[in-house]
Amino acid sequence: MMHERFDAQAASSPDAIAIWFEDEPISYAALREWSQQLAGWLRDTCEVTAGDRVAWLGGNDPCMLALLFACSRTGTVLVPLNSRLTAAEHAHQLQHCGAVVGVAQTSFLGHLQGAAPAGCQVVAAPDHASLAALPIGSENGAVDDQAPLLLVYTSGTTGSPKGAVHTSRSLALTIDNGIESQGLNGDDISLILLPLFHVGGLNIQTLPILCIGGTVVLHAAFDPGRFLSDVERYGVTTSLLVPATIRAVIDHPAWPTADMSSIRGIQTGSSVVPPSLLRALNERDMPAGQVYGSTETGPTCVVLPWEEAEHVGAAGSAAPHSEIRIVDNELQIKGEHLFTHYWDNPAATADAFDGEWYRTGDLAHFDEHGYVRIDGRVDDKIISGGENIDPVEIEEALLDAPGVGDIAIVAGPDDTWGQVPVAFVVASGHPTLDELRSHGEATLARFKLPAALHLVDELPRTALGKVKKFDLRARLVTD
Numbered sequence: 001m002m003h004e005r006f007d008a009q010a011a012s013s014p015d016a017i018a019i020w021f022e023d024e025p026i027s028y029a030a031l032r033e034w035s036q037q038l039a040g041w042l043r044d045t046c047e048v049t050a051g052d053r054v055a056w057l058g059g060n061d062p063c064m065l066a067l068l069f070a071c072s073r074t075g076t077v078l079v080p081l082n083s084r085l086t087a088a089e090h091a092h093q094l095q096h097c098g099a100v101v102g103v104a105q106t107s108f109l110g111h112l113q114g115a116a117p118a119g120c121q122v123v124a125a126p127d128h129a130s131l132a133a134l135p136i137g138s139e140n141g142a143v144d145d146q147a148p149l150l151l152v153y154t155s156g157t158t159g160s161p162k163g164a165v166h167t168s169r170s171l172a173l174t175i176d177n178g179i180e181s182q183g184l185n186g187d188d189i190s191l192i193l194l195p196l197f198h199v200g201g202l203n204i205q206t207l208p209i210l211c212i213g214g215t216v217v218l219h220a221a222f223d224p225g226r227f228l229s230d231v232e233r234y235g236v237t238t239s240l241l242v243p244a245t246i247r248a249v250i251d252h253p254a255w256p257t258a259d260m261s262s263i264r265g266i267q268t269g270s271s272v273v274p275p276s277l278l279r280a281l282n283e284r285d286m287p288a289g290q291v292y293g294s295t296e297t298g299p300t301c302v303v304l305p306w307e308e309a310e311h312v313g314a315a316g317s318a319a320p321h322s323e324i325r326i327v328d329n330e331l332q333i334k335g336e337h338l339f340t341h342y343w344d345n346p347a348a349t350a351d352a353f354d355g356e357w358y359r360t361g362d363l364a365h366f367d368e369h370g371y372v373r374i375d376g377r378v379d380d381k382i383i384s385g386g387e388n389i390d391p392v393e394i395e396e397a398l399l400d401a402p403g404v405g406d407i408a409i410v411a412g413p414d415d416t417w418g419q420v421p422v423a424f425v426v427a428s429g430h431p432t433l434d435e436l437r438s439h440g441e442a443t444l445a446r447f448k449l450p451a452a453l454h455l456v457d458e459l460p461r462t463a464l465g466k467v468k469k470f471d472l473r474a475r476l477v478t479d
Contacts, residue, residue, distance in 0.1 A: 403429030
């Protein structure tokens with residue numbers, strides 16, 4: 001079980017620092033005790049039973065990690081909610097997964113109370129001190145490591161939401177992929193700034209570091225200046241950055257003189273990373289590797305190690321516990337680290353697999369060195385700053401906006417976010433971009449709102465009426 005791996009580290013090095021958070025150290029023994037008390041709190045105060053879904057809403061917080069280990073102890077399922085979504089989107093996810101408890105940071109408590117459906121109790125996240133009077137209690141006993149432990153929603157939830165389910169077993173193999181492919185060890189100090197509600201922030205380095213006996217420096221939110229100063233302050237050896245955060249770091253005034261000498265490698269990923277950003281890291285002797293994957297894959301399944309950073313732009317090779325193949329130009333993945341199914345969505349689960357192989361939806365090829373290189377998306381999903389965006393969700397939300405007769409949303413290139421939503425509108429009036437964004441703000445997260453508007457006489461369609469979005473994307477390149 002997930003908590004047993006962490007407990008083993010806590011038993012061998014109880015006084016070692018597991019997490020630095022807001023300049024306060026949390027030892028392995030303290031984090032283990034916190035998770036044990038949270039397990040008792042879930043059982044006795046929240047009255048959860050094995051199999052129940054426990055939602056979490058907040059920014060980066062060690063409480064979420066303690067809660068994950070507590071769910072492992074109680075046989076319950078953690079559902080981390082994307083804190084950037086609206087109350088309407090959270091309400092849909094909570095209803096869909098049947099969450100019985102919603103745990104929120106204080107600043108998100110009112111938001112979650114407004115989103116929670118009937119039958120879902122909402123409680124403030126208890127800190128370690130507030131649980132001190134509670135007994136640790138007994139463990140639930142043996143829990144099947146193939147039982148669900150983590151349920152993560154992949155993108156928008158209009159229509160049929162997709163909640164990818166991971167078990168203790170699948171997470172264990174993802175953790176092993178992370179440790180072995182990155183060469184992580186107990187001396188590593190990893191600075192984590194990406195959101196823990198994404199599998200990238202949670203599973204690429206955070207859980208592997210905690211399961212190998214290293215230290216996590218956890219930032220509540222990303223700040224490029226603090227990133228640079230904390231690398232030196234804590235002797236950070238590794239971190240995980242996406243294109244938007246890399247750019248913010250290298251554009252910061254302190255970048256040219258910051259002491260980065262402790263870092264032995266930076267991992268990047270979440271989308272196709274511009275080569276210029278990778279070279280900027282490499283030139284500072286911070287070799288930039290890559291981790292390719294998705295919510296469904298854990299995510300770690302294709303990795304470019306730091307020592308191979310000169311292959312700029314390559315996604316890498318199969319991680320130790322993964323197999324890869326390319327079928328009809330689509331990258332497919334096989335391994336026990338894969339999600340088991342989409343929650344309450346057997347049709348989507350069936351569509352996601354070709355036998356035992358997960359269809360990633362990404363076009364790819366092997367280069368002359370045998371590395372995987374990603375060429376784009378099979379479908380029309382937009383990947384903006386690591387967030388997966390469903391254009392259909394945006395289209396449905398904006399179709400009734402004033403002045404909109406017809407609409408199509410496609411991915412447009414962006415130097416900071418990689419991709420952003422762009423709207424092509426057949427106008428029935430005189431819509432503006434500001435009006436379109438204002439209309440969508442009630443139901444859509446801000447990162448899903450269109451970044452640009454193009455008025456057209458008609459949308460290109462096939463003989464069967466399907467919008468030819470490839471044609472629209474091509475216009476953005478040639479305009």
